[in-house]
Amino acid sequence: MHTHGLSGSARTNHVLYLLLFAAVMAALPWVFRNEYYITVLIFLGINVILVVGLNALMGYAGQISLGHAAFFACGAYISGIANTRLGLSPWITFPVGMLLTGCLAFLIGKPILRLKGNYLAMATLGFGLIVEHLLVEWGEWTGGPSGLIHVERLSIGSIQLYAPGVRYYYLVWFFVLCVIIVVSNLVDSRVGRALRALHGSELAARALGVDTARYKLQVFVLSALLAALGGGLYVHYLGFIAPASCGLNYSIGLVTMVVVGGMANLWGSVLGAAFLTLLPQFLTVLRDYDIVVYGLILVMTVLFLPHGIAQGVAVMVRAVKKRAAAGGEG
């Protein structure tokens, strides 16, 4: 479903979809009682948060980021390090990590968002690689290649949120719902139209009075904040993070989820994240070759479903309806 330019009944539909989505996600833990499935769904929720944020940047504003895992890493590591080294509560370090990541995104975004297309892709790729490298090199702080351990997991008083996992599941998916609401508000607004306009024709957008540099930077910072939110949720769930889980592979994976789900389509992002998060669970034999499969899926999608699986699903639903209608007549 496209959340573009909603008015009247489309708006009502959008709210209905949100309610339905919330109901389904609230009911899932009763279907999948297995603790392992719950863990997978928690990671899926974290991925959805990142993918929705990246879609705002890539799908709507048309600005690519091949280093988005770096913001995830910043959110996780800043909060994790502040927690382990300074002994601060994760409830404090978590928002601080997000805030600092947002500031970093502002400082990085200001110069590199002047670049376009492939050049922006290269710059963000470089940024991601630098962060990944620093995480390994600054071992004294980050724990090096083996990662940062003993990060405090989220708890309220004496109530642990990570176990049983279903508590954390609800926490994560509550955030997912908030993120989807907030980002769909954004894209269906004056600012969202400005973002899509600068994607469509930057020159025309500027000629109509859109301060394109400013909006690019704002959506870049927003998507970095959401990545940091995901990072914080990740590290304070596992109590651990390593550079391997926030490197280039993860960045590429996120981009793949956006494209496979459908550019400029928020529900597509949910589907794309679900597809590519759950797929490896069924393809465990592939192990380290998952990046190859990601690549293949990306290429196939671009070739055969340029608007992502969300569009594919919509086409299928329409075809089934049509056939049902025809069958009813015949």
Place this chain on the structure above:
Amino acid sequence: MGILLEVSGLKMSFGGLVVLEDVSFTVNQGEIFSIIGPNGAGKTTLFNILSGIYTPTEGRMWIDGDVLNGLRMHDIARRGVGRTFQNVRLFGNMSVIENVMVGRHCRTRSGFFKVLGRTRAVRKEETQIREAALSQLEFVGLSDCSCLPATSLPFGSQRLLEIARTLAAEPRVLFLDEPAAGLNPRETILLSRLIERIREQGITVVLVEHDMDLVMGISDRIMVLNNGRKLCEGVPREIQEHPEVIAAYLGDGI
């Protein structure tokens, strides 16, 4: 009738290539002012300078007494300079009405953080934006296709849509860059009526156009550019009879 737009001593050079040299003119409030000249005369470059895409090498420009030099493109648009493009630049990823709604951008306020929460003020403004956009679509006669993808429209309608989108930004002066290019004769007649109706709304129109029937039919005054220099300026009849203009268009050999 006061002066709305003033341009003085404009020069533009790209590297060593001088595209415009010492171009000065004024456009009065509420008139239709056309700029004509052979291809490569510097007409589009002039538009690109006035709308802030290029920074002129020399020269100053004012709108209603306010200096335009040094302003960024979006600020210039906010000051009331609207333009269309020679090869229509629609937002292909958006519907017809959304294209026009983008035009309302510089006349509306809801900022990044406000829209995230979709506050009451944001929703109210959103309704106003949609209504204003619809009325512009009605003005150019496209209200029936408001929900179609913008680029699914036939070419002539795309031009009208681009004009509606620019009008939504409430320009004081509207620059039209070859609006009749690619239009059939019937569409061109409708276009000339539209331009006159735009002027009736109090909007000053600056027109770059090759279709001489259109230019001569609706212009109050015409400026002729040739090789980046101003050749002459006057009412249509003066321009048609000007020997240098005839020479510029037909070659010096005659």
